[in-house]
Amino acid sequence: MTLSTEYHDNGPNQAKNGGTVAGNITDARPHILVRSGLGRVRELIDNFTGESPSRFAILIFSALILVFTLLFSLPIASSSRTWTPLADSFFTAVSVICVTGLSTVDMATHWSVVGHILVYVGVQIGAVGVLTLASILGMVISRRLGLRAKLMAASDSNPMRGHRGPVAEGQAVRLGEIGSMLATVALSLVVIEAAIAILLFPRMLIDGIPLGNAVWHSLYYSAMAFTNTGFTPNAEGLGTFANDYWFLSILMLGVFLGALGFPVIYALKRHMFHTRFWSLHVKLTVLTTLVLLVLGAGVFALLEFDNPRTFGNLNASDTVFQSFFLSMMTRSGGFASIEISDLNGSSLLVADMLMFIGGGSASTGGGIKVTTLAVIFLAAMAEAKGSPDMEAFGRRVPPDVLRVALSVVLWGATIVALSCITLLQMTKAPLDHVLFDVISAFGTVGLSTGLTGDLENPAKYVLAMTMFLGRVGTVTLAAAVAATTSSKLYRRPEERPIVG
Incomplete structure (x- = not known):
């Protein structure tokens, strides 16, 4: 032969x-x-990534967390040059990769220069990884469900959407453009963070911060703002800039852009002033985000204007600004110009609601996402009007989207409830503080009443898993629910249970 x-x-x-x-x-x-x-x-x-992208997502995030846990535990990463306990290094790794912002150690003083660099690099990897993964999963979901209006994790890349008239469902997602879209994600991250750093840098010099620290702090704050993480490089946190409204406004802008999500940024870049070209996802995200921002600010101002520990000693204009800042940060930002534990119980509950909702789909924010809330609101409005269809901006939302939205809300509520029960039993802390920190972890917000820093090791692992499930869970659940959609050749007899 x-x-x-x-x-x-x-x-x-x-x-x-x-x-x-x-x-x-x-x-x-x-x-x-x-x-x-x-x-x-x-x-x-x-085959693994194609057949089960949700399992692939969990695998990637888990691997990143394990790698950063090892790196954070090394003596070179701590300022004292000692080994960081496993519970603290694991918690920090989860918080960094999931771009949350909660910490069990003093982030400004515990870590060395190497540790701070790891934090900076980690949030960049976490943010880009989340956006990239969510974009791919969003495309898979859209393709399987045949939804043109539903953009869970990436904008519709079909250029024909800019034209009026119907678009073929087969063209709703063009897989050949995934590469350019993901490149735009990374480019947006670099450009926006650089712009924020440039705006922050001169202000830090004016405030008397040395040149070297001003450069590093500008880059650090810009990254933490756009990734919606909320870590601060200085021990005083935002206390130094609590009355610097230029500085706080730039942080708000960074958090706002990060929480909008790549699909919206991509659409605004192409059609900033031509709203008729915006997809339904973009319109719902922008409208719901602005409504929540204004309503949240109004409620905080109303509830805290007479609280001497927060806004009680401020004039009207300062109260309005601080209320908007708090409303923006409780959505996902994680920065705080006041002590969260000083808020009234009613304000803590409002903050819980905003944190649970979170940011936009395919964003650096967490929560159940603003489009999920918008879809449920549209369903309630349709039911109240007796309409068989959910409609918004001249478009009809398919019922499959409501199915996914309700599943995401139920999943999120279950995670929060189980974590709250477990931590209440472990810590014996007040319910309002436990609930706040748990929802902050689930929504990857990063605000805390002070409870997180006092947790024992078992409780740290519980809260770390809450962060992990909050970041990965809603996206993977949506993918899993979408994947279960299948056609049937028969339908069983209909019977209506009593609801309400």
């Missing part, structure tokens, strides 16, 4: 002379085996 000449090292002459190529078979076999082995590995990865 002979092989074709492509497997010969000595050219075609040997085959022409009728010689066997047993020796050449031995020479070629390793290359064949290597190619076959790599091909099998590649095929397994492709």
